Amino acid sequence: MKYQNMTPQSTVRRLPLYLRKLDHLIESGIQVTSSQELSSRTGFTAEQIRKDLAYFGAFGTRGKGYNTKFLREKILKIIGLDEQTNIVVVGVGHLGIAITRYNVTKNPYVNVAAAFDIDPAIVGKKILDVEVLHISRLKETAKKQDIRAAVLTVPAEHAQAGFQSIVESGINVIYNFAPVKLPAMKGIYVHNADLSAELQSIIYYATMLHKEKNKILAKK
Amino acid sequence: MKYQNMTPQSTVRRLPLYLRKLDHLIESGIQVTSSQELSSRTGFTAEQIRKDLAYFGAFGTRGKGYNTKFLREKILKIIGLDEQTNIVVVGVGHLGIAITRYNVTKNPYVNVAAAFDIDPAIVGKKILDVEVLHISRLKETAKKQDIRAAVLTVPAEHAQAGFQSIVESGINVIYNFAPVKLPAMKGIYVHNADLSAELQSIIYYATMLHKEKNKILAKK
DNA sequence: TCATGTGAAGAGCTTCACAGCA
DNA sequence: TGCTGTGAAGCTCTTCACATGA
Incomplete structure (x- = not known):
């Protein structure tokens, strides 16, 4: 399939995390948010969040931000969680x-x-x-x-x-x-x-950190 | 970090799957394999497997293939599973x-x-x-x-x-x-x-398939 | 004025095509 | 000859920079 109109897989993987963040904000009584705020504690950049959302439409108000409840409804609909799943x-x-x-x-x-x-x-x-x-x-x-x-x-x-x-x-x-x-x-x-394969790939990074630490110790 | 000498994350994620495949081959008494054979039942292309391995060295023999036990040892060493983990x-x-x-x-x-x-x-x-x-x-x-x-x-x-x-x-x-x-x-x-976020992103694809199916039914 | 929405540039990764070597 | 190893091309995704509009 060509790269046109297609939503990146990576965008789809992030949507649930925006949803969770919105749930938290709504619980706290916050009605309007920004890509900047959604960025904090999710680990994604504000630009990326804006681009992700833009694949599905324009849900925000320029100069103001996003209505939390409205955006949640939109994301629920996009994922398909608005009906009984x-x-x-x-x-x-x-x-x-x-x-x-x-x-x-x-x-x-x-x-x-x-x-x-x-x-x-x-x-x-x-x-x-x-x-x-x-x-x-x-x-x-x-x-x-x-x-x-x-x-x-x-x-x-x-x-x-x-x-x-x-x-x-x-x-x-x-x-x-x-x-x-x-x-x-x-x-x-x-x-x-594949949780055990994933664990092993994590151990690769652990090994890298381990070797680095030993190298620093050896220098002393 | 710049993209130089760095092993792609995606390569690191695949290494454990090559390892598992090699374990199976060795258990079956197979001593020599090829990128083609490693490709079957892992879902990765032969070119990708060769490139992945090439990040760490030249482990095969041209015209022949890879020694299964040798390659397993190499991958274990790369990941860091050769010592007690x-x-x-x-x-x-x-x-x-x-x-x-x-x-x-x-x-x-x-x-x-x-x-x-x-x-x-x-x-x-x-x-x-x-x-x-x-x-x-x-x-x-x-x-x-x-x-x-x-x-x-x-x-x-x-x-x-x-x-x-x-x-x-x-x-x-x-x-x-x-x-x-x-x-x-x-x-x-x-x-x-994040298993529940992942589940929700999977439901996105389920929703896509569901809508497609309904569209086909509607045409009849 | 301020935060969204977006083309363009750039980074990361995969696929292609073939050179290189047992 | 046959399969590995690898530059180059192509594709996907992220970051940048800024135009846009409430």
Whole structure:
């Protein structure tokens, strides 16, 4: 795809962080903000924020700033969080439970419709108010409700099977935590969050800092 | 920093995935591989893999390929996983437990030295063989052992305090899962993994696919 | 006057095309 | 011959500088 009319991925990744900041500002009773203020505590430059927002329209008032509630509504609409957004969690280990619990208690914009596993010891239980169902019931759940995305938090050896269950149920967006490269399929969007690979790449920077420190010590 | 001699961040993020692929190949008894083979099932192009490796040296043989074990050793050395790599986990909720367990059982290159929390109900217990200590003991642990990085998995309201404890203990690399922007500090490297923000950005793409589907249906 | 919105310049990263070497 | 290693070209994204308009 050519670079035209397309929103940069990096912009899309930042939108939720603007949203969170706006939530905080609105909670504090602040009605008008600026790209400068949004810049503080998010780590992005004011120019970048303005450009990001400009991809979707002109939401501010020149010389004044942005209305916080108005901008929040706009961003919610852009992301698609303005309507009921149902997701499912596939794989009820510690990671799956953590994500389920977080979204139920802290994320008002997303509804965890159900969680799925194959372990009979877990199936039938509940995580807060979310039922844990057998994976064989994923398809019927997806038929009854409009499920926008699946979070895949199963061990590597079950990733392939979990992926297949999700795709067969008609869900076409997957947030994959299994350390496995899922096959590319047309119309299926997969976002990989490979936490252990990421940890290792962080260790690269730790090693750099470590070597630098030793070098400075050696000079003395 | 200017773009010279610097390894692209994106290259560093891919190294662990090459490492994992090499582990698989070596397990299967394969001694020689090619950028083409490394390309399959990792999702990166062969050219990109060759360029990534070339930042660190010439590890292959022209016309032949790469020796799998040799290349693994080289990558381990580059990342800094060739020596004992100790990390700590700060925050023993479900996410902290998930990360601790995964690294103990599945990641032979990293050692979880200890986990820390403030909850007396958890302190003193063990996650597999990893002791859960009170956060006040982080400093002494870091003094005794060479801790390369800390994984921060506490709720948002404790992120600031957890960050401070880590920095004060002398650890300068942090893998932060709390949905909070930690303050920039000189000599401290923070990598943010904001899972709920990421989920929301994924929902943006889900919304795009959803609208597209509805548009196609409307045409009929 | 002040903060937004935006073309243009620049930096970072990927892809291309092929030279180089076992 | 075949696959690595690499300058050059191209693409994406960020930063700059300023025109724009409440």
